[in-house]
Amino acid sequence: MTAIAPGSEAPRDPILRVTGLTKEYHDFAALRDVSFDIRRGSIHGLLGENGAGKSTLVGLIAGMRVPTRGRILLDGREVQGLDVKAAEQAGVFLVTQEPMIVGQITVAENLLLGHWPQQGGVINWKELRRQARRMLEGTDIDPEALAENLSAVNRRKLNILRALFSGGRLIILDEPTAALTVDDRTVLFDFMRKLREQGITFVFISHYNEEILDICDAVTVLRNGRLAGSSDDISTMNSARLSELVLGRDLQLFERRTAGVAAPTEAGFRVRGVKAPLVDIVEFAIRPGEVVGFAGLPGSGAKEFAQTLFGLNPAETGVMRLATDGGETPLPPGPPEALARGIAYLSDDRRRDGLVASLSIGDNLSLSSLPVLSRLGFVKRRAEAGLIRRYFREMGVKAPDPAVSIDTLSGGNQQKVCLGRLLATKPSVLILDEPTRGIDVGVKEDVHRMVDKLTQEGLSVIVVTADLGEMSRVVDRVCIFSGGTIVETLHAPDITKERLLKAAFNRRDARALA
Amino acid sequence: MPQPQPQTRGAGGSRGALRWMLQNVVWLWLVGLIVIFGVLNNFFFTVANLQNILIQATVLGLLALAVSLPLLVAEIDLSIASNMGFSSVVGAMLLSGTHLPWWLGMLIGIAAGALIGLFNGLCITRLRMVSLIETLAMMIILQGALLAITHGNTITDMPMAYDWIGQANVLGWPVMPIIFALALIAVAVVLRATVFGRSVYAVGGNALAAATAGIRVNRIKILAFTASGFLSAVAGYLLAAWQMAITSNQGAGFLLYAIAAPIIGGVSVFGGRGRVIGILGGVLLLTVIHVGLSIVNVPSFYVDMIGGLAIFVAVAIDAMRVRLSAGAA
Numbered sequence: 020m021t022a023i024a025p026g027s028e029a030p031r032d033p034i035l036r037v038t039g040l041t042k043e044y045h046d047f048a049a050l051r052d053v054s055f056d057i058r059r060g061s062i063h064g065l066l067g068e069n070g071a072g073k074s075t076l077v078g079l080i081a082g083m084r085v086p087t088r089g090r091i092l093l094d095g096r097e098v099q100g101l102d103v104k105a106a107e108q109a110g111v112f113l114v115t116q117e118p119m120i121v122g123q124i125t126v127a128e129n130l131l132l133g134h135w136p137q138q139g140g141v142i143n144w145k146e147l148r149r150q151a152r153r154m155l156e157g158t159d160i161d162p163e164a165l166a167e168n169l170s171a172v173n174r175r176k177l178n179i180l181r182a183l184f185s186g187g188r189l190i191i192l193d194e195p196t197a198a199l200t201v202d203d204r205t206v207l208f209d210f211m212r213k214l215r216e217q218g219i220t221f222v223f224i225s226h227y228n229e230e231i232l233d234i235c236d237a238v239t240v241l242r243n244g245r246l247a248g249s250s251d252d253i254s255t256m257n258s259a260r261l262s263e264l265v266l267g268r269d270l271q272l273f274e275r276r277t278a279g280v281a282a283p284t285e286a287g288f289r290v291r292g293v294k295a296p297l298v299d300i301v302e303f304a305i306r307p308g309e310v311v312g313f314a315g316l317p318g319s320g321a322k323e324f325a326q327t328l329f330g331l332n333p334a335e336t337g338v339m340r341l342a343t344d345g346g347e348t349p350l351p352p353g354p355p356e357a358l359a360r361g362i363a364y365l366s367d368d369r370r371r372d373g374l375v376a377s378l379s380i381g382d383n384l385s386l387s388s389l390p391v392l393s394r395l396g397f398v399k400r401r402a403e404a405g406l407i408r409r410y411f412r413e414m415g416v417k418a419p420d421p422a423v424s425i426d427t428l429s430g431g432n433q434q435k436v437c438l439g440r441l442l443a444t445k446p447s448v449l450i451l452d453e454p455t456r457g458i459d460v461g462v463k464e465d466v467h468r469m470v471d472k473l474t475q476e477g478l479s480v481i482v483v484t485a486d487l488g489e490m491s492r493v494v495d496r497v498c499i500f501s502g503g504t505i506v507e508t509l510h511a512p513d514i515t516k517e518r519l520l521k522a523a524f525n526r527r528d529a530r531a532l533a
Numbered sequence: 534m535p536q537p538q539p540q541t542r543g544a545g546g547s548r549g550a551l552r553w554m555l556q557n558v559v560w561l562w563l564v565g566l567i568v569i570f571g572v573l574n575n576f577f578f579t580v581a582n583l584q585n586i587l588i589q590a591t592v593l594g595l596l597a598l599a600v601s602l603p604l605l606v607a608e609i610d611l612s613i614a615s616n617m618g619f620s621s622v623v624g625a626m627l628l629s630g631t632h633l634p635w636w637l638g639m640l641i642g643i644a645a646g647a648l649i650g651l652f653n654g655l656c657i658t659r660l661r662m663v664s665l666i667e668t669l670a671m672m673i674i675l676q677g678a679l680l681a682i683t684h685g686n687t688i689t690d691m692p693m694a695y696d697w698i699g700q701a702n703v704l705g706w707p708v709m710p711i712i713f714a715l716a717l718i719a720v721a722v723v724l725r726a727t728v729f730g731r732s733v734y735a736v737g738g739n740a741l742a743a744a745t746a747g748i749r750v751n752r753i754k755i756l757a758f759t760a761s762g763f764l765s766a767v768a769g770y771l772l773a774a775w776q777m778a779i780t781s782n783q784g785a786g787f788l789l790y791a792i793a794a795p796i797i798g799g800v801s802v803f804g805g806r807g808r809v810i811g812i813l814g815g816v817l818l819l820t821v822i823h824v825g826l827s828i829v830n831v832p833s834f835y836v837d838m839i840g841g842l843a844i845f846v847a848v849a850i851d852a853m854r855v856r857l858s859a860g861a862a
C-alpha cells in the first residue's frame with residue numbers, strides 16, 4: 020500500500036505531523052490510518068479522487084471534525100479535538116472553494132472582517148485602512164475597492180491574506196485554481212511562493228498533476244481513504260507516477276487514434292458568416308466522426324463561438340447547414356432550436372447551468388428529451404422510464420437508482436448525468452465546454468472513451484478546453500482562436516502540448532502549464 | 534473505480550420515527566388540532582361542520598394553488614387576492630348593466646383574471662421586472678380599481694344562477710369543495726404528468742440549467758402566472774357566489790393565508806420544490822384553525838393572534854425538519 024518514494028526521509032521539523040489518523044462514520048471509514056508530515060515553510064500538495072478522503076483529512080486538521088483515532092501534532096503539540104476556532108487560534112486555516120467574501124463592502128473591511136479596530140463600538144476607519152494597506156503591500160489590490168469588483172484571483176489572495184491577518188501559519192487551500200484562467204494561476208502561484216519565503220506553510224489541494232508538480236515541494240496522495248503514497252521531494256515525481264498513485268493502477272491515459280478511421284471528406288456540419296458578440300467566423304466545418312478542439316485565451320472567441328453554435332450567444336448573422344437535413348438555415352436563436360436541430364452543448368459549469376440540483380438523477384437525464392417523449396403535452400411515462408434506465412446504465416452513473424437526488428452524486432457522476440441528458444437527444448453535433456473540469460482522473464478518461472466511441476457512430480464533437488494536455492490527446496484537429504476568429508489550425512499528428520502552448524499563449528502562460 | 538460514499542443508514546429507531554413525524558408534520562398537526570377542537574366542542578365533529586370547513590377551504594385552496602405556481606418557478610404573485618376581487622366585479626358589473634347570460638359574465642370575469650396573470654408574466658419575463666414589486670403594484674392597482682368601480686358599495690344584484698354554485702348541494706353535499714377537489718387533481722396532474730409541469734420544477738430548481746437544457750424558461754413562467762391569474766379568478770367567482778355579494782374590499786385578508794398555506798405544506802419559497810398534497814394539508818390546517826377557534830368560542834379579538842401563533846409553530850417545526858434532513862445529507 021505504501022509507496023513512499025525512495026530516498027525521502029521524514030523532515031526534521033514538521034509544522035504538522037499526522038499519525039494513524041482514522042475517521043469512521045457508522046460502518047464506513049472515510050479515512051484509515053493515514054500518517055504524514057508537513058515541512059515548515061513548504062507547499063504540500065494533497066491529491067486524490069473525489070471520495071478519496073481529502074476533504075475528511077483537511078476537515079480533521081482544521082478542527083471541523085473529530086478523528087475516531089490517531090494523532091495530529093502541530094509544532095509537536097497534540098491538537099486533535101480542537102474546534103475550528105481553536106484550530107484557527109493555533110494558526111491553521113482552511114480556505115474553501117467558495118470564497119467567504121462580502122461583496123458589498125470594501126476590500127479593507129473584508130480583510131479585517133471580525134477584527135475591525137474600534138473604540139466603544141465606533142469603527143476606527145483610519146486604523147482599519149492603515150492595517151489593510153500594510154497587509155496589501157506588494158499586491159495590486161486596492162483596499163478601497165468594493166470586494167465584488169475583485170477578479171477571481173484577487174479574491175483568492177484576499178482570502179489567504181485574511182487567514183494570515185488572523186495569525187494563520189498553516190493555510191489549507193481547497194482547489195484554489197478552480198475557475199481560474201491560466202494567467203491567474205501563475206499570479207496565484209507567484210503569490211504563494213512569495214509567502215512561502217516568509218515562512219508560511221500551505222496545503223494545496225488540486226485535481227491537476229501539472230499544478231502539483233509546478234507549485235508544490237512535497238505531495239501526499241490519498242486513495243480510498245488510505246495513504247497511497249507520499250513524497251517529501253517533488254522532483255522525484257512525475258505526472259504519470261502521480262496518476263498511478265491516485266488511481267492505484269497503471270492508468271491507461273486515453274489516446275485518440277484517428278489513423279485507422281476512414282475519414283469521410285464531406286462536412287457533416289458547416290457554418291458561414293457567423294457574427295456574434297466576440298465572434299467573427301467566416302467559415303467553419305466539421306466532418307461526421309471528427310473531434311475538433313477550440314483553444315484560446317478567455318475572450319478569444321473559442322468559448323463564445325461554441326456557445327453561438329448552440330444559441331447561447333445568439334448570432335447576429337450566419338447560416339448553418341447539416342448534412343442530415345440539407346438546406347442552409349440561420350443559426351439557432353436559442354437552445355431549444357439548437358437541440359431540435361441536433362446540436363447539443365455541455366456546460367462548463369455544472370452547478371450554474373448544468374444540473375437542476377432539486378431534481379432526481381432520472382429527471383435530470385430526461386430533461387432535454389421531454390418534448391420528444393410527450394404526446395399532447397403529456398409525458399409518456401413508460402417511454403421516459405425506458406430512456407432514463409438506458410442512459411443511467413450506459414453512462415455508468417454510480418448511484419443506487421435513478422430516483423436518487425442528483426445532489427448526492429460526486430462531481431464526476433453529475434457530469435455523466437449531464438452528458439447522458441445530451442446523448443439522449445441523439446445529437447449529430449456535440450459541443451463539450453470544459454468537459455472534465457473538476458472531475459477525477461478516472462472519470463475523465465471514462466468521458467473521453469465514451470465520446471470517442473460515439474464519434475465512431477458518426478457524431479461530430481467540438482471540445483473547448485484550457486487543459487492542453489488533455490486537448491492534445493483527444494482531438495483530431497485544433498482551431499486556435501484570437502480576437503474572435505480562427506488564427507491557426509493544427510492537425511492530428513502535429514498536436515502536441517508544446518505546439519498548442521506556442522500557438523495559443525504567450526511565454527509566461529506557457530511556463531505555468533509546461 | 535471504487536468510490537466509497539458515506540452510507541446513509543436506513544430510517545430506524547427513534548430518530549427515524551422523529552424524521553417521519555417531521556416529514557408529515559402538517560398532517561399530524563391537523564389531526565391533533567381536530568382532536569383538540571372536537572374535545573372542546575362536540576359540534577366540531579358534525580357533518581355540517583365538516584362541510585363548512587371544506588367550503589371555507591375552497592376559496593383559500595384555489596388561492597393557495599394560485600400562489601404555488603409562481604412559487605414553484607421561483608417567483609411570487611402578490612396580486613392574486615386583489616385579482617380575485619377585481620375579476621369577479623368585472624363579471625358582476627357586466628351582468629348588472631346588461632342582459633348577458635350569467636355564464637358569460639362569469640367567463641369574462643375569469644378571462645379578465647387570467648389576462649392579469651398573463652400581463653404579470655409578461656412584465657416579469659420580457660421587461661425583467663422583479664415579481665415581488667411588480668405584483669405588489671398590481672395588487673394595489675386592482676384593490677384601487679375595485680374600490681373605484683364599486684364606489685365603496687357592496688354589489689349584490691348578481692342573478693340567482695350566478696350565485697347557485699356557492700349555495701348548491703348535490704346529494705346532500707355542497708358543490709364548492711367538489712370544485713376544489715377537481716382543481717387539486719387538475720393541478721396535480723399538470724405538475725406531475727405534463728411537459729409544462731415538469732418544466733416548472735426544472736425552471737424553479739435552476740432556471741439557467743433549464744434554459745441550457747432547452748426549456749423555454751420565459752414561456753414557462755408566463756404560463757405559470759397566467760394559470761395563477763386564472764385560478765385566482767375562479768376563486769373570485771366562487772367567493773362572490775358563496776357570499777352572494779362583492780364588497781368594495783372583496784378578497785382582503787386572504788393574501789397572507791394563501792401564501793402561508795403552501796409554505797406550511799412544503800412548497801419552497803426558493804422554487805422547484807413542493808407538491809399538491811402538501812398544499813392541501815396547509816390549506817386544511819389553516820382552515821381548521823380558523824373555524825375551530827370560532828367554534829370553541831374564542832372571542833373574535835383573539836382569533837387572529839392565536840391563528841398566527843399556530844402558523845408560527847407550524848413553520849418553526851418545518852424549519853426543524855429542513856435542518857434535520859440537511860444534517861443527514
